[in-house]
Amino acid sequence: MSRWRGLFESRRFGELAPIPKFICYALLALWSIIVLFPLYWVLVTSFKEPVDVAYPPKFLPFIDFQPSLHAWHYIFVDLGNDTFRPYANSLIVASVSTLLAVLIGSMAAYALSRIEYKPKLGSIIGFILLLALAIVAVVHWQVDWRLAVIVAVVLFLLLLRAFGRYFRRHLGNGDILFWIISQRILPPVVAAIPIYVMFQKVGLLDTHLALIITYTTVNLPIVVWLMYDFFAAIPRDLEESAQLDGASRYRIFVGIVLPLAKPGLIAASLLVLILAWNEYLLALFLSTAKAQTIPLLVAAQNATRGPQWWYMSVLIIIMIAPVVVLTIILQKYIARGLLLGAVKG
Amino acid sequence: MTVVLDHISKSFGFLTVLHELSLSVQAGEFMVLLGPSGCGKTTALRMIAGLETVTSGRIAIDGRDVTDVAPKNRDIAMVFQSYALYPHMTVAENIAYPLVIRRGARADIDRQVRDVAAQVQLDPYLDRYPRQLSGGQRQRVALARAIIRRPAVFLMDEPLSNLDAKLRGHMRAELKHMQHALGITTIYVTHDQVEAMTLAHRVAVLNKGRPQQIDTPRQIYEDPANLFVAGFIGSPPMNFVDGALADGLFECAAGRLPTVVQSHQAKAVLGIRPEDCRLTAPGEAGSLRATIYSIELIGDHALLTCRIGGQSIAVKVEKDFSREIGAEIGIAAAPERTYLFDAASGQRLR
Numbered sequence: 001m002s003r004w005r006g007l008f009e010s011r012r013f014g015e016l017a018p019i020p021k022f023i024c025y026a027l028l029a030l031w032s033i034i035v036l037f038p039l040y041w042v043l044v045t046s047f048k049e050p051v052d053v054a055y056p057p058k059f060l061p062f063i064d065f066q067p068s069l070h071a072w073h074y075i076f077v078d079l080g081n082d083t084f085r086p087y088a089n090s091l092i093v094a095s096v097s098t099l100l101a102v103l104i105g106s107m108a109a110y111a112l113s114r115i116e117y118k119p120k121l122g123s124i125i126g127f128i129l130l131l132a133l134a135i136v137a138v139v140h141w142q143v144d145w146r147l148a149v150i151v152a153v154v155l156f157l158l159l160l161r162a163f164g165r166y167f168r169r170h171l172g173n174g175d176i177l178f179w180i181i182s183q184r185i186l187p188p189v190v191a192a193i194p195i196y197v198m199f200q201k202v203g204l205l206d207t208h209l210a211l212i213i214t215y216t217t218v219n220l221p222i223v224v225w226l227m228y229d230f231f232a233a234i235p236r237d238l239e240e241s242a243q244l245d246g247a248s249r250y251r252i253f254v255g256i257v258l259p260l261a262k263p264g265l266i267a268a269s270l271l272v273l274i275l276a277w278n279e280y281l282l283a284l285f286l287s288t289a290k291a292q293t294i295p296l297l298v299a300a301q302n303a304t305r306g307p308q309w310w311y312m313s314v315l316i317i318i319m320i321a322p323v324v325v326l327t328i329i330l331q332k333y334i335a336r337g338l339l340l341g342a343v344k345g
Numbered sequence: 346m347t348v349v350l351d352h353i354s355k356s357f358g359f360l361t362v363l364h365e366l367s368l369s370v371q372a373g374e375f376m377v378l379l380g381p382s383g384c385g386k387t388t389a390l391r392m393i394a395g396l397e398t399v400t401s402g403r404i405a406i407d408g409r410d411v412t413d414v415a416p417k418n419r420d421i422a423m424v425f426q427s428y429a430l431y432p433h434m435t436v437a438e439n440i441a442y443p444l445v446i447r448r449g450a451r452a453d454i455d456r457q458v459r460d461v462a463a464q465v466q467l468d469p470y471l472d473r474y475p476r477q478l479s480g481g482q483r484q485r486v487a488l489a490r491a492i493i494r495r496p497a498v499f500l501m502d503e504p505l506s507n508l509d510a511k512l513r514g515h516m517r518a519e520l521k522h523m524q525h526a527l528g529i530t531t532i533y534v535t536h537d538q539v540e541a542m543t544l545a546h547r548v549a550v551l552n553k554g555r556p557q558q559i560d561t562p563r564q565i566y567e568d569p570a571n572l573f574v575a576g577f578i579g580s581p582p583m584n585f586v587d588g589a590l591a592d593g594l595f596e597c598a599a600g601r602l603p604t605v606v607q608s609h610q611a612k613a614v615l616g617i618r619p620e621d622c623r624l625t626a627p628g629e630a631g632s633l634r635a636t637i638y639s640i641e642l643i644g645d646h647a648l649l650t651c652r653i654g655g656q657s658i659a660v661k662v663e664k665d666f667s668r669e670i671g672a673e674i675g676i677a678a679a680p681e682r683t684y685l686f687d688a689a690s691g692q693r694l695r
Contacts, residue, residue: 235427237425237427240396240423240429241423241425241429242431242442243396243417245443245490245494246443246447247446256433260433
């Protein structure tokens with residue numbers, strides 16, 4: 001009887017007994033297969049002739065089918081520039097928007113963790129009303145958008161000057177933080193058409209700038225969300241000590257706070273980069289030919305004759321390769337960054 | 346460099362944490378702000394540093410009004426309780442930081458870092474990171490970083506509280522020697538009265554945001570101004586017995602003791618230090634009747650805890666004290682060695 005028990009209960013606290021251990025590893029193996037098999041399949045499919053892609057499935061090169069480089073040749077040589085341009089667009093748009101989002105987002109998170117803001121409710125409502133007025137002016141009365149924006153800003157400043165002192169109620173850091181994070185809760189698809197109209201009005205459709213602005217805006221909340229906890233965990237003592245020694249706020253931020261928040265910065269950067277790199281919906285709306293990104297190119301392989309799996313596989317491989325490599329290089333930072341936000345010692 | 350605090354107060358909204366503290370620290374003096382947690386001593390220190398704003402009052406360093414001056418322009422250096430060492434910099438870089446910020450010449454900075462490191466015996470550790478150092482070593486790095494600027498004033502916020510007892514004793518001596526050698530005006534915050542007594546030229550005792558007494562350690566020990574100061578200073582603490590005072594005699598349920606205070610007080614508190622208590626036969630005139638509660642051997646002496654009515658009295662006795670627990674004894678003290686306080690206000694009666 002105790003032999004049977006020994007299979008289910010372990011002797012030491014940190015160890016697993018034989019049967020639970022077996023079940024654990026079996027589940028892990030199963031999960032690994034579920035995750036890794038699609039990658040293997042994509043790799044293998046990129047070397048198949050169209051006829052080999054049809055049912056029944058063929059798994060092993062040289063055994064089930066003869067590998068061929070025709071898909072690779074087509075993508076890199078025949079299409080050439082048509083592959084290279086979307087790839088370059090993806091690189092530019094993803095890296096620039098990540099850089100901007102992390103820079104602005106971490107500064108916002110740092111400010112929210114250190115400074116007490118008290119935005120007046122009256123000012124906020126006034127701002128929103130004037131913005132709405134400007135939009136109505138542009139859409140209904142055909143006012144030039146630049147004029148509308150300038151007039152709205154001037155009116156806002158005058159309003160503040162005249163009535164600022166009567167605004168009593170104010171919000172706090174927690175409200176600002178929640179407002180920023182709530183932006184991400186909104187599904188981008190809801191805002192897709194308004195964003196399209198907005199960029200069309202300012203003539204920025206199918207440009208890198210439109211995508212960079214959109215991605216930065218959409219991913220900024222994630223950076224603020226992640227980095228706020230990191231900055232809040234850095235002891236104020238360090239900054240006060242640097243302050244006493246004569247360092248300016250900027251110097252403290254760049255020289256002391258950022259190096260200590262490095263794991264968080266890297267984790268946030270990678271997360272935002274992946275989101276921007278894979279983004280499909282907004283890129284579909286905002287770009288047609290010149291600013292097309294790689295996800296669009298992959299989806300475009302779904303031609304009228306049916307999905308061209310072999311071409312798609314090649315594109316998928318070159319699309320995920322940089323991200324996989326980057327993740328492997330930065331692996332230790334990600335684990336540290338996502339699991340613990342504390343600075344010890 | 347002198348530091349003058351002129352009726353400084355600090356309030357956070359409706360909560361006042363410091364009430365009208367006035368203090369004048371002489372050049373080269375070691376001033377200790379002493380008090381229990383929450384008494385406002387750290388707030389006072391941070392106001393001198395400029396890390397907190399002053400609600401009312403003025404602060405002057407060397408005659409210059411610095412109340413509204415930024416911390417970096419006050420010519421002060423501070424050692425924090427947590428040392429505040431930059432974890433991503435080596436010891437040498439940590440020490441050099443104040444000079445690097447002020448854009449000194451590289452060679453000059455390196456020389457000064459090595460000099461200061463030698464002063465605090467950190468030479469072999471210059472290339473290490475803070476996480477590779479022990480508590481005492483980290484504290485010395487914090488000190489070195491404060492010394493290197495040759496500031497007008499040193500501020501220290503409980504720098505020894507994170508060290509173990511033995512190291513604390515060693516570092517106390519080091520700090521005292523260093524302050525004497527450098528002659529820099531130092532303001533030191535602590536809740537440990539032993540540190541205050543051993544390090545200070547003068548001590549300012551604070552309680553609940555109000556200054557209680559500002560005097561030399563000896564005066565505070567031998568001539569406390571009120572009940573709080575009397576009970577806070579001294580280890581083991583002063584004994585207190587409740588009773589009444591009339592015609593130069595302190596009267597309580599356990600007996601009568603002659604005192605030098607002539608006033609009348611219906612409710613008074615008698616204070617005697619454990620080392621001033623004398624044992625007599627129980628019931629003897631001019632003594633208090635007590636029962637032995639416990640005997641602890643300290644080493645070179647023993648500490649006797651006795652019960653008088655509902656109150657405990659500690660008495661220092663010779664190490665081979667041979668009476669039993671539960672025995673009755675008498676406790677007396679010379680009239681000049683007793684202290685009397687008004688039970689209601691806590692003020693000293695003279």
